[in-house]
Amino acid sequence: MYDMIIIGSDYSTVEEVKYQLFQEFEMKDLGSLRYFLGIEVATSPSGYLLSQTKYARDILSRANLTDDKIVDTHFQLHAKFSTFDGVPLEDLTLYRELVGCLVYLTVTHPDISYAAGDFSDCKSTSGLCVFLGDSLISWKSKKQLVVARSNTKAEYHAMAHVTSKIVWLWWLLSNMGVSLSDSTSLYCDNQSAVQIAHNSVFHE
Template identity: 70%
Template sequence: MIITGSDYSTIEEVKHQLFQEFEMKDLGFLRYFLGIEVATSPTGYLLSQTKYARDILSRANLTDEKIVDTPLELHAKFSASDGVPLEDPTLYRELVGCLVYLTVTRPDISYAVHILSQFVSATRSTHWAALLRTLRYLRGTLLQCLLLSASSDLTLRAYADADWAGDISDRKSTSGLCVFLGDSLISWKSKKQSVVARSTAEAEYRAMAYATSEIVWLRWLLSDMGVSLSDPTPLYCDNQSAVQIAHNSVFHERTKHVEIDCHFVRQHLQAGSITLPFVPSSLQLADFFTKTHTVARFRFLLGKLSMLSALASSV
């Protein structure tokens, strides 16, 4: 059990009561939990899975020492028919499963893992090559950690984006979202949309609806923890058409097929749970979770996600 807070006398009282009821030990300050390493610094808490990542690389048994700058090649697209089938996909499935858990503290590999996960049931040589590239990126970034800032204010802001028709197999779009509490990244997702979007605006709007759902849940969670959010949460979108659809009270033929999402987003817009400020595509942080990027763009976006190297944090 993990007990946190700033009222140390109450913490000691709770611990004493627990000791009376259960056989347990006080292990001191949190350092390691379910494969997640926790370190403290003047700037806040640093979450990492360095040991777990090393175990993944050890299981993969890579035969070279190469490292790469990004998890996937630029403009990489994969389908279920590329390459030749693997004779035994067991290791691929095991490694992808491990990488899924690694994304708990590594948003930088979320998009790559989202892609790799789609081929666990029918794995081919191209998918294996993509997995090896992700592992080589991991090898070069073992000390990457997620910072939960000690000085952040308790306000939410979110970003939602979509890569329209990006999947070459079924032309479904990929939604990306990330949510910050102050300066700290606390939620992120890369997810293929369930239906084919017929326009960029539709794809963006579905991503917006998904992000709205996440915001509503986080606002409820924070309220349950005693954090009252009186101001609406800004949800940044880089598509003017999607923003205008949310503000337009009249449905027409162009929005009929996404009417449920329209009602959902507009309900929370009118209730004051969210606002929909426009953000230029160059500053759309959720873009990180929808597609591959150049090295420069990847590093720029990564630098905005409150991630840093454990070496840098100790300097």
């Protein structure tokens, strides 16, 4: 028995697809999607809302942190950590399980991918999100592969990365039969990086 999710705005087409599947496979209609693979789904006329609140609580319970006072972040302000801090753990199993759980939690919380900068290698972190209309279709928070010598260069690298992402998404949508007539707007809050993007001839 396999789980299958059918999502669409055309009710008659969805019912037709379900009918065809019932003819070929042994299936059971469980109704509207509420919870799947640790992700809670709430529906409204404006769209879908994905939440991993229960999944996050389960992580806290597994880490024995349910009795602690809840705060916005456990990190100290301006804290700096390195790979050589602290004492090595005797049992790595729980730690590895929690890291895996936190990685999956980034499905709805990409901001926790890199909550504090890595001062050991001085690499910046790129954060991006791509919208198709009003719908968020792609997001990422990832450490950059190169060391930027300034905030401007770090922001410029992030813009270059999201540009390649947008080009790939244009290609993907084109192959799916979706044509986009308008150009894609790229937003960045670093004015120096924006000026370099506008005129890269005068910059290395």
